[in-house]
Amino acid sequence: MIAETVCSAVSAAGLGIAAITAYRKRFLAATRLAAYSLVPVGLVMTGVVGWLADTAFSMKAWAGFGVLGVAWLLFMISRAVERRSGGTRKERKAAKAAQREAVAPAASAPSLGQGARPAAQPAAKPKAAAPKEDFSDIEAILKKHGI
Template sequence: MLTAAVSFALTAAGVAVAGLRAYRRRYLSATRWFAVALLPAGLYLTGLFPVARTIGSEIADWATALVFDPRVWTGIALLAVSAGLLATTRWVGRRAVDHAEPGPAATGPAPARPAVPAAPARPPAGKAGKAGKTGKADKPAKAGKRDDGLGGEFADIEEILRRRGI
């Protein structure tokens, strides 16, 4: 009986606050207060308060067993070992894949990337692209240009695109 009285009192208080918010023309806030105000009455009428009490009691029993029962600590240790093994095998698997792929510089250290991108290659004299037709010469790369970290990796592709006028 006390649970019912408290539930409906909380609902009435929430509806009153929602009414004050609506009176002040704060309709969005009033709607939120009204929605929250309906929760205690709804929980009581559906019988979920005893369920919440049971769940709280079970969590308290589990926490007490966690502190004092060595069997629970053994289970936690097993879970930690399992997580550690899974993480280690994943890390080792990724390293094995990285080392298994032979790169172009697999025989020695990686070549250093230039600090400034290389100047664009000029097309052969007989096969001038659009720049040869208009009479404008290709401009060399600006010295102050920011290095995007790609270095000469895309130089071949850029050269092909320039030759085709793209």
């Protein structure tokens, strides 16, 4: 009974704030406020609030929440131990290694036959070796700063 009254009061206050917001020409915000303020009344009308109030004062429900909490805690502990021990990492590494081994490392590209490509071009002359880069200016800067 008290929960229904509180929800109705919250909805009425929200609708009042939505009306003031609409008066200030902020219609989009007013529409959102009206939608949010109608949720508590809808929950009261569907009986969810009564169910929640009954659940909040039920020892059986609190014991159930405790069991769920312990289950969640055990799950998180098992995940932490699994990460620390690297159980899944080893499995992933093994799977990646097996995947790499599936493809022959020395396999060449498939041949398309003689007529599929034009004749190979003769090997071009190797380009002249690129001149060695001069790092003397960088070395001077580093020496200047004592590095």
